[in-house]
Amino acid sequence: MFEENYCSMxxxxxxxxxxxxxxxxxxxxxxxxxxxxxxxxxxxxGCIESFNGxxxxxxxxxxxxxxxxxxxxVKGGTIIKTTNKGGPFHYPVQQSDGSWIMEDRxxxxxxxxxxxxxDAVINIGGDGSQRISLALCQxxxxxxxxxxxxxxxxxxxxxxxxxxxxxxxxxEALDKLVTTAESHNRIFILExxxxxxGWIALHTAxxxxxxxxxxxxxxxxxxxxxxxxxxxxxxxxxxxNIVIAEGATSLDGKITGKNPTAIGDHHIKLGGVGxxxxxxxxxxxxxxxxxxxxxGHLQRGGIPTAYDRILATEFGVKAFELVKEGAFxxxxxFHRYNISSVPLEKALERPNLVDPENNYLVKTAKGTGIVFGx
Numbered sequence: 001m002f003e004e005n006y007c008s009m010x011x012x013x014x015x016x017x018x019x020x021x022x023x024x025x026x027x028x029x030x031x032x033x034x035x036x037x038x039x040x041x042x043x044x045x046g047c048i049e050s051f052n053g054x055x056x057x058x059x060x061x062x063x064x065x066x067x068x069x070x071x072x073x074v075k076g077g078t079i080i081k082t083t084n085k086g087g088p089f090h091y092p093v094q095q096s097d098g099s100w101i102m103e104d105r106x107x108x109x110x111x112x113x114x115x116x117x118x119d120a121v122i123n124i125g126g127d128g129s130q131r132i133s134l135a136l137c138q139x140x141x142x143x144x145x146x147x148x149x150x151x152x153x154x155x156x157x158x159x160x161x162x163x164x165x166x167x168x169x170x171x172e173a174l175d176k177l178v179t180t181a182e183s184h185n186r187i188f189i190l191e192x193x194x195x196x197x198g199w200i201a202l203h204t205a206x207x208x209x210x211x212x213x214x215x216x217x218x219x220x221x222x223x224x225x226x227x228x229x230x231x232x233x234x235x236x237x238x239x240x241n242i243v244i245a246e247g248a249t250s251l252d253g254k255i256t257g258k259n260p261t262a263i264g265d266h267h268i269k270l271g272g273v274g275x276x277x278x279x280x281x282x283x284x285x286x287x288x289x290x291x292x293x294x295x296g297h298l299q300r301g302g303i304p305t306a307y308d309r310i311l312a313t314e315f316g317v318k319a320f321e322l323v324k325e326g327a328f329x330x331x332x333x334f335h336r337y338n339i340s341s342v343p344l345e346k347a348l349e350r351p352n353l354v355d356p357e358n359n360y361l362v363k364t365a366k367g368t369g370i371v372f373g374x
Contacts, residue, residue: 011119012043013323015064017078018050018087018125018132022150022162023304024312025078028124030069031316037066039324045118046080050129051088053080054112055105061116073309076301087132110141120323124148127348130331134344137329144322145331145344146315150300153197155352156342157333161312166193166299167203173295174208174241181239184289187229187281191274191294194245198354200299201245202361205370211240212371214277216247217354220373222280228371229286236288244277246270271296314339 015032017025029046036042047053048060062068062080072079086092088106095101113121120142123133126149133145147154152163170192177188190210192200198215205213212228214220225242232240247270249255256273274292281290304312311334318332318339330341356362356374366372 010041010043012045012117013120013122013320014045014047014054014061014113014118015080015122016047016050016053016124017080017082017148018123018129019082019084019148020126020150020300021077021082022148022300023076023165023302024161024308025082025124025148026069026072026075027304027309027312028146028148028161028316028319029064029079030073031313032122032320033064033066033069033316035317035320049081049083050125051109051132052083052086052091054109054116055086055088055091059112059116073313074303076303084128087128089132089135106136106139109136110139113141120144120328122146122319122323126151127154127351130154130344130348133331134329134348137344142323142326142328143344144319144328144341145347146319147331147333147347150200151194151197152199153195153351153353154347155350156331156335156347157352158335159311160334161308161315162300162304163199164307164311165302165305166200167207168305169299169302170200170204170243170295171207173293173298174204174210174243177293178209178239178241181241185233185236185239187240187242187286187288187290189242189244189274189277189290189292191244191246191271191292193295193299195247195270196351196353198245198248199352201243201248202354202365205243206361206365206368208241208243210243210370212242212244212373213365214242214244214248214373215354216245216249218356218372218374219249219251219253220277221251222277222284222373224371224373225277226281226284226286229281229288233288238288240288242277244274246273248273250276250280 044064053060090102091105093103124146133143181188257268257270331347
């Protein structure tokens, strides 16, 4: 638990991890702390459950020392917890009658931030979290953003940590499905993450040798998928593997999912598009055995790959250096093998989506015979 220390002359940084977890978050935290302790006069604190730690009636903030972060770079998740519900501008508060309202606690956060003697915030998160970063900056709170999105859908950075690990997990799953599909003459549909961007599905399909790749950027025609399936069978002998992103849509343009039920959560819970595709194919007369595998949160967990550990550490080190320089209102980026930064406004201008016409990976996939359903 955080204890206020008004006599300390050290500069204090508050670190938060927001949104869904992904491999590499702990490596970022460790990078920040390790870099900070190369200097004199810095202290690093973790805000538990994103900004909830400073917004709760009982503040929950912990000091992050080299001893605390020792060895955490190999662990998935985040030692300071995370959440994708609420936030400083929409904090869920339960009323006496049991109902819930969203309360703007941004001014309370600013007051506590100042009273506790913090000098800066490093906010690690995706699009939603960085929009909060920008809004806090506009209120006068010094913030540096670190991009975190397993979908790799943030612009201005070539790649985000956690993405490569997710692709590795999905590819290993597809490798296993290929042998089962071949053994049983089956069609396997592997549903992977990707709300608006199809990067995980695209990389997985290429790496795993899928016959069909379905991404949110291209509305798929089930009839086109059927044409590809038919080329894979000689009577009843053959198999076919399909990778589909959870945010994919067929010709009707409707996403597949359920409305959120958790308090403070406004995101549609995607899932079921693999089953939808199975139904569509069966309606078209496919008689081959079709099985659906949903990876879900398996892609978020586990040990980060060496690549993601290194990238995340680079992001953490750079984030501290931006704070030290007073370069607030910026987000760390990885561009053409250089670690740099851009203004938060620029980072949020547009999402990083797959370009169906010009992306070299799409061209490579089509060049190997992969069908996208268009």
